[in-house]
Amino acid sequence: MEKRRKGPIGRPRGFDADEALEKAMRVFWEQGYEGASLTDLTSAMGITRTSMYAAFGNKEDLFRKALERYEEGPAAYVARALRKPTAHEVATAFLNGAVDTCTRPDCPAGCLGVQGSLASGETGRPARDLLADWRNGGVSQLRDRFRQAVEDGDLPPGTDPLHVARYLMTFANGISVQATGGATREDLQRVADTALRNWPPA
Structure with a gap:
């Protein structure tokens, strides 16, 4: 039976995802969904757009996660x-x-x-x-x-x-x-x- 190959070990994100989400939540809270640009969000989160997409998805996904954090x-x-x-x-x-x-x-x-x-x-x-x-x-x-x-x-x-x-x-x-x-x-x-x-x- 052929063994399944293991993929490459992922690199650590290099940032605190929980802290980044907290900052995104505050940007959305203050500026609203449309008012918060990707530049505003990534600057506040201290990450690149690539890292944001990889960790949280697109802007709509990020907003949904930020709302969940707000609720909790x-x-x-x-x-x-x-x-x-x-x-x-x-x-x-x-x-x-x-x-x-x-x-x-x-x-x-x-x-x-x-x-x-x-x-x-x-x-x-x-x-x-x-x-x-x-x-x-x-x-x-x-x-x-x-x-x-x-x-x-x-x-x-x-x-x-x-x-x-x-x-x-x-x-x-x-x-x-x-x-x-x-x-x-x-x-x-x-x-x-x-x-x-x-x-x-x-």
């Missing part, structure tokens, strides 16, 4: 909020997390999931569709959590879980846009507090 890092407050024991605590943690993430002094303002494809043209359609699906996924997660809250008696009978989920997501998206426009953390926290005073929304 700055946007991890969503998963933590969903684990809270009551619906009101879920809503509070979700909106407070949005305020905190959108106004961090060491990060770009706003939310990558909202800002990433604003003002994108036809070439930005893949990113726009990806982010729309990402946001809709967040609404679905909230809806399922609030559906459970209704079944458990934690929310009043007849409460529409989807309506409640969209209510929160609309505020969170608005917080992102306002943060990008220069609204302060204090201003946005007051917005979140006002939204929570109408809980559960009628």
Whole structure:
């Protein structure tokens, strides 16, 4: 039986892929998908285009990986909020997390999931569709959590879980846009507090 030949041993990348992805995420977060050129990305990542393609794929692939990193890092407050024991605590943690993430002094303002494809043209359609699906996924997660809250008696009978989920997501998206426009953390926290005073929304 003929033995399969082993290919050449690959050379080490010579850069920290995790650190490079973190930097790419920040470029996309600050400049959006279309606003971030390959030169911007590779310069921030400290690698060549060839290395970027080899490690992460094309720009769309890189953006997808950057969004996953964002979800696991700055946007991890969503998963933590969903684990809270009551619906009101879920809503509070979700909106407070949005305020905190959108106004961090060491990060770009706003939310990558909202800002990433604003003002994108036809070439930005893949990113726009990806982010729309990402946001809709967040609404679905909230809806399922609030559906459970209704079944458990934690929310009043007849409460529409989807309506409640969209209510929160609309505020969170608005917080992102306002943060990008220069609204302060204090201003946005007051917005979140006002939204929570109408809980559960009628």
